[in-house]
Amino acid sequence: MKPFLHKWRDDRGAVSTQLVLVIPVLLLLALLIVQFAVVWHARHIAQYAAERALAAARIKDATAADGRAQARRSLAALGSRILTAPSVVVDRTAAHTTVRVAGAVIAVVPGLTLHASGTASGPTERITTPAGGRL
Template identity: 45%
Template structure:
């Protein structure tokens, strides 16, 4: 019998440890990426809610863009102390429309990933129009 071509079972002691050393960091990185995306999504929703509140104030009948920006900052101060960083607010109003914009970054979980957050709300300005038909 020719033993040269005979296949013997290999010794695979320690292979599970090597596989675990490779798989565990990748699994943790993937888990942290999921948490980072969830945090970014939450920060985006907070920015959108703050912009909508500011828009409601800015587009009111006697509202101003500075009042809309102030309400937006107040909402951000209440809600965004954790997930949203470096938030900046810009508000504008003219005779026809009003808009509020929020920019910032999501709090980083992964050190090499900085995700921007942007939210904008715009709408027409409320105007009082008297009923001239005499109703």
């Protein structure tokens, strides 16, 4: 009966060793899940800001600067901490307006740098005649 007891004594501390190896992996997995949820949220913020900027920039007497200002206001209201260092590009022509909002996502996992962006585009509003000519 003595060899049986000796075998049990050799396994002491095995659970502690396994926990030391498994817990950091589980914590990293949880942090990665949170990080990708933050990226998902940042994408929605960027898309919302791009859509609001498009709505402001595409009206008849608006300018690209009006779209940029609206995007900055939307980002300040929603994503100033989530979407860091955002850039807003508004391309407005006589026929088409495009807005792109991009930025870096706040890091939950140290050393992991991810980016999010949103794009919106649509026709620029203009007044035309019934024959299709422009006024």
